[in-house]
Amino acid sequence: xxxxxxxxxxxxxxxxxxxxxxxxxxxxxxxxxxxxxxxxxxxxxxxxxxxxxxxxxxxxxxxxxxxxxxxxxxxxxxxxxxxxxxxxxxxxxxxxx
Numbered sequence: 238x239x240x241x242x243x244x245x246x247x248x249x250x251x252x253x254x255x256x257x258x259x260x261x262x263x264x265x266x267x268x269x270x271x272x273x274x275x276x277x278x279x280x281x282x283x284x285x286x287x288x289x290x291x292x293x294x295x296x297x298x299x300x301x302x303x304x305x306x307x308x309x310x311x312x313x314x315x316x317x318x319x320x321x322x323x324x325x326x327x328x329x330x331x332x333x334x
Contacts, residue, residue: 276301285311 246254258266276282284301285308300308 273301283307283311285315287312 255263255266273284273286276284280302282301283303285303286299286301287296288299289296298308298312303311
């Protein structure tokens, strides 16, 4: 699902971005790219990438091996997981006083 305003980076632009990353950021980026790349060959793997921009309030959702329905299911599962993690890390209400 590419939008009409999708921008591809040149190799020089990509190199400049990666070079400017910290080692920790580069490792995270390398892992993300590896997962994305291998998912194209694994038809059982589904990936949803949500990209948002706080400044423009623009959001883009990109999917690999997922139609609209399965993408929605995956997003719902992710939202439930994030809610669970958030609640798990929140102290009991009695401790708010």
